[in-house]
Each structure stands twice: as C-alpha cells, then as structure tokens.
Amino acid sequence: MTIVSSTPLVEAGILAPLTPEEAAAVEAKKQAMDKVLSTAGLAKYKIEIMFGKNYAPSKPSHGAMSFWESGSKFHGGGDTVLYICPGRHKGINECEAFIPDHWHHHGFLVCPKCHKMWKGEDVVGQIMAVLTARDWTRLTLKYYLRLELSADIYIKYHPSDIRSAAQKEQERQQFGEQLDVVRSKRASKIYPLRNIIKDTSAGAALEDRIFAFIVS
Ligand SMILES: [Zn+2]
Numbered sequence: 001m002t003i004v005s006s007t008p009l010v011e012a013g014i015l016a017p018l019t020p021e022e023a024a025a026v027e028a029k030k031q032a033m034d035k036v037l038s039t040a041g042l043a044k045y046k047i048e049i050m051f052g053k054n055y056a057p058s059k060p061s062h063g064a065m066s067f068w069e070s071g072s073k074f075h076g077g078g079d080t081v082l083y084i085c086p087g088r089h090k091g092i093n094e095c096e097a098f099i100p101d102h103w104h105h106h107g108f109l110v111c112p113k114c115h116k117m118w119k120g121e122d123v124v125g126q127i128m129a130v131l132t133a134r135d136w137t138r139l140t141l142k143y144y145l146r147l148e149l150s151a152d153i154y155i156k157y158h159p160s161d162i163r164s165a166a167q168k169e170q171e172r173q174q175f176g177e178q179l180d181v182v183r184s185k186r187a188s189k190i191y192p193l194r195n196i197i198k199d200t201s202a203g204a205a206l207e208d209r210i211f212a213f214i215v216s
Contacts, residue, residue, distance in 0.1 A: 043194075045070060045082065047140055050065075069082055083099040085097045090122075093116070097113035099111050104120070134211060137211040189216070191210070
C-alpha cells in the first residue's frame with residue numbers, strides 16, 4: 001500500500017513540528033548515538049526520498065519516501081524494505097510500527113508491535129506526497145526519530161513522473177522489489193549518519209541540517 005497525499009500525514013500529526021518532548025528525545029539520543037558511532041560507526045537504516053522529474057527545491061514537489069534496513073553491513077545481503085503497520089491508517093488500532101522484511105512469510109506480514117497479521121498489499125511500503133522542502137524535512141525528521149536516529153538519508157532523482165513509478169510499484173505488489181530495482185539505478189546523494197552526528201554535535205539544529213541537505 002502506498003499512502004498518497006499529505007492529508008493523512010497532517011491528520012496523523014506527522015507533519016507537525018517536533019513537540020518539545022520529541023526535540024528533547026532527539027537531543028538525548030544524539031548523545032547516545034555519539035557513543036554508538038565511536039564503536040560501530042554504522043547506521044542501521046536508510047531513509048530514502050525519491051523525487052520525480054518535476055522536482056524543484058523552491059516549490060512543493062512530488063516524492064516517495066521509503067525505509068530500508070541496511071543489509072550489507074549487518075547481515076551480508078542487500079537492503080531490505082521496512083514496511084509500516086497499517087493499523088492506524090485503516091482505523092483498526094493506533095499502530096504505525098515498522099515491520100522488518102524478515103517478518104514477512106508466505107505473503108503475510110506480522111507486526112512485531114500489535115501482532116496483527118497483514119496481507120502484503122495492506123502494509124505501507126512507501127509514503128507519496130506533494131510537499132515543500134520544509135515539510136519533506138519534517139517528515140524525514142519524524143521517521144528519523146522513529147528509527148532511533150540510526151539512519152543514513154538518501155535522496156534520489158527519478159527521470160520520469162514519480163507518480164507513475166509509484167503506481168506501477170503499487171500495482172505489481174512485488175514487496176519492494178520493483179522500487180528496489182529503480183532505486184539502485186538512479187542518481188543519488190547521501191547524508192550519512194556519521195556526517196549528521198558530526199554536523200549537529202557543534203550545536204546545529206538537526207532539522208536545519210536535513211533541510212540544507214534536501215535543498216542542496
Ligand atoms: Zn502494528
């Protein structure tokens with residue numbers, strides 16, 4: 001399932017600025033991440049934003065956000081997609097937990113948090129929206145926090161209309177494989193976790209650094 005348009009994001013509060021509690025949590029976890037980096041230095045996840053051909057930093061742009069577990073560094077394989085439990089979006093419960101791909105068996109996924117079993121086509125594989133650079137930043141920050149600040153941020157540029165690419169993905173329901181093929185071939189820029197930590201350790205706001213990366 002692809003979540004389309006920013007309306008559900010606004011309703012779910014995802015696009016709201018960080019609350020004081022969330023901002024404090026970012027700061028606390030930044031301290032913890034410094035320690036993690038000094039030992040492992042690796043981000044566990046990737047947040048990827050794919051923009052289409054009409055992308056412009058100065059105006060609201062179509063994009064697709066997806067989430068990945070970094071494979072090569074941790075278990076020797078390729079990246080695997082992280083799904084989002086659709087419980088809240090379907091109005092069944094309040095759950096929006098990430099569901100790792102290894103919870104995927106025989107076309108069904110079990111949410112590790114609410115333990116509901118979902119069909120493959122029901123879980124959220126990507127978020128499509130038309131947002132300003134500032135709102136793409138906020139969306140990134142919200143999920144960055146949910147991924148425990150252990151994420152590299154990737155931006156890719158698709159040469160065609162992002163909506164048609166995402167629609168194909170949704171129709172084929174190949175559990176991210178189609179998207180995976182697309183993402184592996186496109187020009188990209190990366191804001192790796194170690195740079196994020198370095199840039200913010202001097203006191204720069206995380207939101208401002210991510211915004212600068214998105215519009216760069
Ligand atoms: Zn759930």
